[in-house]
Amino acid sequence: GENVEQHPSTLSVQEGDSAVIKCTYSDSASNYFPWYKQELGKRPQLIIDIRSNVGEKKDQRIAVTLNKTAKHFSLHITETQPEDSAVYFCAASIYGNQFYFGTGTSLTVIP
């Protein structure tokens, strides 16, 4: 089955700086890569996703990049704010069936 690795496990940044979280996957058939944000005590919620026919996708301060050849994808958050503090999970799947999640990155934005 698919194996998704996520780094770093924890990340602290100053407010206004950028944050980058990286994930690698093993199954070259995977073609859908969502990112979920889980605030403390809350449920995970989708923040952005990318399909394998696209190299980059942006939504305001967040962006995701995908390198199919190297089998890795990354989440980029610019101009970080305290409300960005949360645990972020990447996932890989084939057409959205059976997500394989990474182990999570705990992001802390220091005011």
Add this chain to the structure above:
Amino acid sequence: DADVTQTPRNRITKTGKRIMLECSQTKGHDRMYWYRQDPGLGLRLIYYSFDVKDINKGEISDGYSVSRQAQAKFSLSLESAIPNQTALYFCATEGRGLYNEQFFGPGTRLTVL
């Protein structure tokens, strides 16, 4: 608003006890999932169901069973709970088709003593 709900939200039980966690949804989604979340291990899939007559094992199904009673209800059972099943359990739903978002319930925190 259409939502995914889980009961109970918190449960403490003893080793060897049978316990059932329930998930209900008003989103009209066909697909339902059960995950467990452990610190440092992320979200791991236990079982999933694409419709009422479909049940599939996930990565970590040993020690668990499920029942899809209706389109809107998907229950997870621990036949004989053990301490290493202490975790946060999430139910999720997804619509038909490709590349769909999964919507998570609020979670059930289970402690097995």
